Amino acid sequence: MGISKVFPSYYFFSIEYSLYAYLLILWSIQGYYYWKTISNGKKIDLNAVFKAVYDTLSHKNFKGGGAGCNYPSEEANYYRLSFHALVMYGFLLDWITILFYPFKNYLLLSLYFIGSLMMTAGSATTLFLNVITHSAPESENTSKFGNSLLALLLISGITGIGFILL
Known part of the structure; x- marks a missing residue:
């Protein structure tokens, strides 16, 4: 149902x-x-x-074009860029796919599933990177908000995967 x-x-x-x-x-x-x-x-x-x-x-600021999301004590690499892109594009893919939800077909369900996988993998890995680097943005509030948002996106991604599989 x-x-x-x-x-x-x-x-x-x-x-x-x-x-x-x-x-x-x-x-x-x-x-x-x-x-x-x-x-x-x-x-x-x-x-x-x-x-x-x-x-x-295009994630310009992750590539050194501005402040970006690399933390001050973190050496620049593409891990955070890659996983942030998974979160962002997975969210956007799910967001667009849900527009057509009542008219679901295999293509829409597949795209929704892919977006949910992207959000889950990206948010889980980004949260893990935040924990292991022990880095915090300059603002403590930003760090709390970012990790809370990532946790919500992780739950949303897992729920989306469960929605498709069940």
């Missing part, structure tokens, strides 16, 4: 799209406040926004 048997699809879609809208609004607000801290009073430039999105999706 899937969720589409419990709730009519219009309930599912209204809740789902409300959550998507909420997430996009939060990302926009975060982006706006971040822009205010780095822009020196300049107005938001759409080209700069697109460049920032491109830099984020």
Whole structure:
């Protein structure tokens, strides 16, 4: 019995799209406040926004183009980059796939399963790297938030795998 048997699809879609809208609004607000801290009073430039999105999706800052996620005491390597990419792209793949959930077919279920595997492997390994390196970002709050988010993504990935296998 899937969720589409419990709730009519219009309930599912209204809740789902409300959550998507909420997430996009939060990302926009975060982006706006971040822009205010780095822009020196300049107005938001759409080209700069697109460049920032491109830099984020290409993991530019992991490659030495900015602050990135390498911790100060950590030697630069591609482990954190690779596993962060697994988490991020796994989340995005699952997020997009869920848009079409009530119309599930083998392709969508396979993509969802792959995204869940990516999130699980990436978040578990990144959490492990955080523990063994004993490194912490400059802000203790950032470290707690990052590890909490990784734990939630790990649980989400495991749940997604279980959803497909059961």
